Amino acid sequence: MALDPSENPDKSIIKFESMLKTDDVYFFDAEDFEEIIHYYLNQGKVGLGKKAIQIGLQQHPHSAELKLLKVEVLVFEDQFQKAEGILDQLQEVDATNEEIYIQRANILSKQDNHQGAIQMLLEALHMASDSFDIYSLLGMEHLFLENYEEAKQCFMKCVEYDETDYSSLYNVVYCFEFLEDFEGAIHYLNDYLERNPYCEVAWHQLGKMYCSKEMYQEALTTFDFAIISDDSFLGAYFEKGRVLENLGKHNEAIECYETTISMDDPTSHAYLRIGKCHEKLGNDELAKYYYYNTVHEDPLLDKGWLAITEYYFRLKDYKKALNYINKAINIDGENPMYWKKNAEIFSILENYDEADFAYKQTVELGNYELDTWKNWASILIKLKDYESALQVVLQGLEFYPEDAKLNYQLPGLYLKTENTPLAKEKLGLALQLNPGKSVLFLQLYPEFEKLKWVQESIKTNKKAST
Template sequence: MLKTNSIYFFDSVEFEEIIHYYIDSGKISLAKKAIKLGLHQHPNSILLKLLRAELMIFDGKFDEATSLLKELQAIEPTNEEIYVQQASIFSKNDKHQQAIDYLKIALLYTDDEADILAMIGMEYLFLDNFDEARLNFAKCLTVDFEDYSSLYNVIYCYDMQGKHIEAVDYLNKYIDKDPYSEVAWHQLGRQYFILENYKEALRAFDYAVLIDDTFVGGYLEKAKTLEELKRYKEAIDNYKITIDLDDPTSFVYLRIGECYEKLNKPTLSIQFYKKAVHEDPLLDKGWLAIAEISISNKNYYKALFYINKAIEIDEKNSLYWRKYAEINLKLNFFEEAVKGFQNCILLQDFDIVIWVGLSDVLCYLGDYKDALINLKKASKVFKDFAELEYRLSAIYFQFNDFSKAKKHLINGLNIDFEYHNEIKEVFPEVFKRQEVVDIISDFKNTSL
């Protein structure tokens, strides 16, 4: 008809099917043309007018849709679809309680209670009313016991409330009625896993994969549970089953790599880490894992290459900059190490290790002024830390500011006397000075 401008007669149900086909295909403009043609032939069709209202809502024409739906409600007040569409308008305007009120009216006239109850449940979720949401999803299951979408939503509500023991009780009762539901066993295993009851979690996942031996999610969760039980070889076997059943994922390769690492098999570990980043080159955790193994093997140039890959993906991660600084120190690239530590601080990583590492490298480079500035900043965050007091003392001695140097040295000795032996390695020239030796000796004698 559209191509030839010919007119053919279709009954309203056929038009409805055509329109639904176009909507499902995402061809909204063709759906609108079909509605126009359909209403031209069937101007009193409630079904076609409801579809017109649906497309108005889709286009955000809420006032026009509301007006049309009120007309239809006056004509056919027992049509549940009218109330569902009105509820949709309220929901899209964040008026979820009004949406619930209209859905409850729809519930009085519908033959598909589960569908409406699920909609009500979703509206309560928007309101963060998890108790009411859960009750409505649970009602869906009384209508259709195998409505697994509603089962997931019931457990989601328990999760959001942190009611994991209650979720376990609910799932056990569900399983009593349907012991062959792999979905219920899987969800039960997840709850036990959250509760750190790994033996019961493993038992639940075992049942899930026994019922359905192609259940990828079941094998994944079982493997994660075996990891927690330190049964790494079995965990690897289960991860590998998921690769046989479905396309491999970077997550699975990464977990296998971690298991091999815990089994002290670095060659196999790095092999799977490389598979992980090959599968997903943007997997920064994979690049970090390879970098860490390279560090442990003292392959620092390789480690630097891999940590740079991680930083390219997520330059806001202070852990990566820590590793970057650590690797550059091993390679005696001190200016790059400074860059790493400084980026950690810019990212609000104020661990004392960062401040100490930065000041030591700056001192090694002879940049005592910047080292002092950073140590002063650190001392505002960390009060009475020997690591900072000794370093402040050493730098003030470098500047020949004897009074401040002595003050910080005595502070350090008071906090941790023995630490002065370690700081000697960082500032050997300072701790050979006679005045420093005398202060330490006097303090020792006085404290005895």
């Protein structure tokens, strides 16, 4: 049986290390060697574990358990061929040893053959008297294959075997979440809590499921039960705070977050939530204080810099807002929302070249929101880059083919690029799609208001619509 990494070395390990230092040779039972090897492997001291395996096999050359431990190390080091050779030898001697199949499954899993690993684990399951660990491994292999229903059933069996196996309980809930079966998760957790009414982990997970369904009052009750079950459970206080925020009870939410800070080292996430609450309460100076504490606690928390950005943006201090959104971008330059905020600020500051670049980054990183296309096109029009604006509007229309503003922007841009036939065609289409919003065209392009064909198109459309 493997020792816990926190356990102190026992007499066997002290004796073994003494032997290594003195070059004396001491005899150990095979079980002693297993204990020594497990201790070193759990401590991450693989070199000493390998040394113990070597000496152990010299003293007990026929020990299947020691050979299996050698296989475990070989697999860890990706020496699959050597490991398979030992497993073949062991299987010739004892084909009913489930550990052989478990190690073969481990090899297949590391080679990304998860279906093969599942087959090996099923073989092991037929031979095992204790199937708990095997079901846990099966569950993980099914997760690799995104077979969430099968994984869920495996982890449920683990929980049936040991209701304090919280790792498996978390995995069951994870599977329910991924399947978007929140009702199923709620039913499962309530059933579990009937048998384990003081399990703070289950109450906590149940509360999160209620939050997913926006059942905030029920969530609040479950987080309270989690706290009753364990009044030092920080996660329950934090989630309760989030629920109270959703219910508009910001002062009570602050109390929950402050509890987490008083019970343990303060976290940037707690400071951030307190700042958000104070901002909602109109306590601007306190909000700013906690936002700055957020980034002081964790300078790499980009959400903290974003919160400060939004704070100054709301106060119309755009230069400070720009400074802080750039800090967020420096931390996570792959976040399109940061680039979008960057573009918005540059636009207000009338730095249109930088705004154009930022919108380009926004779209390249996958933000295709309607206002992104509209605002980017408007920036390019201000830069008099009508060809680029035309391409942006055409891309936007691929996502929002019936949007009025984009449809009325298009004919004007064709006019700007001297393509009158397409301008006429697209204005006619815009008037068909959104007949009551022809004023948009005139607002966007007042310079074309006096064109005869424009006046006739709009006039004809108005007659047709009445």
